[in-house]
Every structure is written in C-alpha cells, then in structure tokens.
Amino acid sequence: MSQSGTPGRPSLRTRLLAGALLLLVAGLALIPSLLGEKAVLITVDRGELVQSVVASGKVRSPQRMELGSQVSGRILKIAVREGQSVAAGDLLLQLEAAELQAAADQAQAGLTQSTTRLEQMRQLAQPLAGQALRQAEANLAQARRHFERTRDLAARGFYSPTQLDDARRNLDVADAQWQSAQLQAQSNQSGGSDYRLAEAAVAQARAGLALARSRLDYARIVAPRAGTILTRHVEPGDTAQPGKTLLTLAPAGTTELIAQIDEKNLGLLKTGQKALASADAYPDRHFAGEINFISPAIDPLRGSVEIRLLVPEPPDYLRQEMTVSIDIETARRVDALVIPLAAVRDADSAQPWVLVVREGIARRQAIELGARSDGRVEIRRGLAAGEQIVGGQSAVRDGSRVRAANG
Incomplete structure (x- = not known):
C-alpha cells in the first residue's frame, strides 16, 4: 500500500513546485536590474533650427x-470715382464759384486802386510838394526882406506905423505858408504820414485779395495727398456744407502691422527681425514684414508689449484693421545640436537637465538651452552629437540601468 505523506503537510512534489515558482518570480524581478529598465532613448542630432514668435495682429495703413468743404455751395462737378487713384493736388470736386469770383475781382480792383494811389504819390504828389515848399521858401525870403526895409524906412519917418504892421503881417503869413509846405513835403516823402497811409492801404488791399482768392480756392476741393478714393457721399447738384463729409480718401503711404506680444517673448525680439504674415481672409497668400518698433512700455493688464512691423511691399488686398497672422523669425541655427523639448527636465528653470545614457546607466546631465522651435530645442552646452538621452515621459531615475524600449 503506497504512502501519500503525512496528513496536513504538503507533499514533496508540491514543495518543489512552489520553490520553483518562487525562483521564477525572483528571477523575473531581477531582470530589470540586470538588463536595465526599458525607456525611449533619443539620439542627440545636428540640424537646422528656426526659432519664431507667432502672433495675431492688425493692419494699419495711413489713416x-x-x-469736406470750408464754404457752402452747390456742387457743379465731381471729377473722381470710387476706387480711383489720385495724386496730390488733383481736382476732386468743383463748387459753384460765381460769387466768390466776383469778390476776388473786387479785391483785385481795390488793390489796383491802392497801388495806383501810392504810385501817384511818388510821381506827382512828392514833386508838387517839393515845388510848393520851394515857392513858400521864396515867398518867405521876399516877405522878410520887405519887412526889414519897411522897418528901416519907418524908423527914419518915411513909412507909417500902419505900413510896418502890414509888412509884419505879410511876413507872418509867408512864414506860416512855408511851415505848412514843409509839413506837406515831409508827409509825402517815404516814411511820412501820408506815404505810410498809402502804403497801409496797399497792404490792406493785398490782404483782402489774398483772402478773396483763398475763399475762391475753397470752391476747388483737391486731393491733399496721393491716395485712393474710397467713398463719395454727394452727387452733382447737391449742396456742400462746412463739416459735411463729401469724399473719403485712403492716403498712399507706409503700411504697418500692429501686434501684442506676450512679455515673456520680449527678450527674443529686436528691430530689424524679418517676419512672414498672412491675412486671415487670404491665408494662402503671404507677404514680408520687418519689426521697426518695439514699445518701451508693457501693458500691465494684458502682460504684453506692442510691436509694429513695416510692410515694404503691401499686397493690394490689405485693408485697414484687417486681421493678420504673423510669424517672426527670432533666430536661425544652421548646424545646431537639437533634441525634443519634451526630453528636457525643468526646461523653464535656470538649471535644465536631461538623463543621458552612458555605458547603459542613466546619468543626470546639466545643459544650456538655446533657440526653440516646433517642440525642439538647441543644446548649447552639456551634450554631444550621437549621445542618447532618456525621453521625457520615462520614469527612469538618475543612476538606473536602462535599455531601449524596442531593444
């Protein structure tokens, strides 16, 4: 009769099987430490890296x-149509100007009259005043000689006192006439009061003519600068009123893009950097831009900084306030050491690092980062081309043995 073992104790076979199972489990547990933990390994490689800052902005062309018109008047002619390009000084609208023209003609006549009067003073009044002065001087000299002779004869008894009084009176009259002629001559000379009045009249008439011509020019509304007529709000026969918009002009000039950039990217930007932009309405059509202004102030509410980009050759489809997407190239590396940004630990700190695999062991390695683009980052210091690093999603620790996940 066979013996099956002591009741309550496992058989020898059972104990052997259990021991084998324990050895198997222990062996499986030791495999990672012997062969290494599986991890995604990334090879450090060289390649071109273009760093850029992407933003959304608006088009700003000259305002x-x-x-409008500065005077009231009926519109006689409209010389332009919507969408037409014009040069500075081109006629846009013509108002009825008969009354303004008459005022200008009247002012011209007033100026002619004033200048003629001034010229008449130079050619006639001044010579006549000079002649009158010389005649008065001659009369005064004769009256003085007659008085002196009469006084001598009266003293000797040949003339009566009455005759002496008459001679004195004639002398006083001649003296008064000489003084009057002298004042008149001085007044008619250049710098004299009459002459200055005549000059003032000419200046006043000339100013009146300038005013009349200026008002006459208001009847011709011309383009203040080159540009394109966007809209017109009147038709021939309408009445123009001061303050009423008649036409809208889009001036030709520099086109800019304005964008708000997160302040964290401020250190990457500088004037002169190139950009590629596209209007949201035309996403497949791109045009070049260049940063020409970076605001010195930060918007405290949005934490952003305003930049402006010059568009040297704006496409014809751009419109004021149109939304655009802007890709600003901030750095370009032709032959850089490049790894995925996800493989960098503490990438936004002052001491980023990676796990580099050396002789099958993961080692913590401090690195210096450079330009970033499309999920990749430039390594300036700490790694060499061809080295392998542990992917960022791995739980491998510093000092652990590792092996490739597909190994």
Whole structure:
C-alpha cells in the first residue's frame, strides 16, 4: 500500500513546485536590474533650427481722410470715382464759384486802386510838394526882406506905423505858408504820414485779395495727398456744407502691422527681425514684414508689449484693421545640436537637465538651452552629437540601468 505523506503537510512534489515558482518570480524581478529598465532613448542630432514668435495682429495703413468743404455751395462737378487713384493736388470736386469770383475781382480792383494811389504819390504828389515848399521858401525870403526895409524906412519917418504892421503881417503869413509846405513835403516823402497811409492801404488791399482768392480756392476741393478714393457721399447738384463729409480718401503711404506680444517673448525680439504674415481672409497668400518698433512700455493688464512691423511691399488686398497672422523669425541655427523639448527636465528653470545614457546607466546631465522651435530645442552646452538621452515621459531615475524600449 503506497504512502501519500503525512496528513496536513504538503507533499514533496508540491514543495518543489512552489520553490520553483518562487525562483521564477525572483528571477523575473531581477531582470530589470540586470538588463536595465526599458525607456525611449533619443539620439542627440545636428540640424537646422528656426526659432519664431507667432502672433495675431492688425493692419494699419495711413489713416483715412474725410474730405469736406470750408464754404457752402452747390456742387457743379465731381471729377473722381470710387476706387480711383489720385495724386496730390488733383481736382476732386468743383463748387459753384460765381460769387466768390466776383469778390476776388473786387479785391483785385481795390488793390489796383491802392497801388495806383501810392504810385501817384511818388510821381506827382512828392514833386508838387517839393515845388510848393520851394515857392513858400521864396515867398518867405521876399516877405522878410520887405519887412526889414519897411522897418528901416519907418524908423527914419518915411513909412507909417500902419505900413510896418502890414509888412509884419505879410511876413507872418509867408512864414506860416512855408511851415505848412514843409509839413506837406515831409508827409509825402517815404516814411511820412501820408506815404505810410498809402502804403497801409496797399497792404490792406493785398490782404483782402489774398483772402478773396483763398475763399475762391475753397470752391476747388483737391486731393491733399496721393491716395485712393474710397467713398463719395454727394452727387452733382447737391449742396456742400462746412463739416459735411463729401469724399473719403485712403492716403498712399507706409503700411504697418500692429501686434501684442506676450512679455515673456520680449527678450527674443529686436528691430530689424524679418517676419512672414498672412491675412486671415487670404491665408494662402503671404507677404514680408520687418519689426521697426518695439514699445518701451508693457501693458500691465494684458502682460504684453506692442510691436509694429513695416510692410515694404503691401499686397493690394490689405485693408485697414484687417486681421493678420504673423510669424517672426527670432533666430536661425544652421548646424545646431537639437533634441525634443519634451526630453528636457525643468526646461523653464535656470538649471535644465536631461538623463543621458552612458555605458547603459542613466546619468543626470546639466545643459544650456538655446533657440526653440516646433517642440525642439538647441543644446548649447552639456551634450554631444550621437549621445542618447532618456525621453521625457520615462520614469527612469538618475543612476538606473536602462535599455531601449524596442531593444
């Protein structure tokens, strides 16, 4: 009769099987430490890396100009149409100007009259005043000689006192006439009061003519600068009123893009950097831009900084306030050491690091980062081309033995 073992104790076979199972489990547990933990390994490689800052902005072309009239008047002619390009000084609208023209003609006549009067003073009044002065001087000299002779004869008894009084009176009259002629001559000379009045009249008439011509020019509304007519709000026969918009002009000039950039990217930006932009309305059409202004102030509410980009050759489809997407190239590396940014630990700190695999062991390695683009980052110091690093999602620790996940 066979013996099955002591009741309550496992058989020898059972104990052997259990021991084998324990050895198997222990062996499996030792495999990672012997062969290494599986991890995604990334090879450090060289390649081109273009770093850029992407932003959304608006188009700002020279501000539109609302053109109106400074005088009231009926519109006789409209010389332009919507969408037409014009040069500075081109006629846009012509108002009825008969009354303004008459005022200008009247002012011209007033100026002619004043200048003629001044010329008449130079050619006639001044010589006549000079002749009158010389005649008065001659009369005064004769009256003085007659008085002196009469006085001598009266003293000797040949003339009566009455005759002496008459001679004195004639002398006083001649003296008064000489003084009057002298004042008149001085007044008619250049710098004299009459002459200055005549000059003032000419100046006043000339100013009146300038005013009349200026008002006459108001009847011709011309383009203040080159540009394109966007809209017109009147038709021939309408009445123009001061303050009423008649035409809208989009001046030709520099086109800029304005964008708000997160302040964390401020250190990457500088004037002169190139950009590629596209209007949201035309996403497949791109045009070049260049940073020409970076605001010195930060918007405290949005934490952003305003930049402006010059568009040297704006496409014809750009419109004021149009939304655009802007890709600014901030750095370009032709032959850089490049790894995925996800493989960098503490990438945004002052001491980023990676796990580099050397002789099968993961070692913590401090690195210096450079330009970033599309999930990749430039390594300036700490790694060499061809080295392998542990992927960022791995739980491998510093000092652990590792092996490739597909190994």
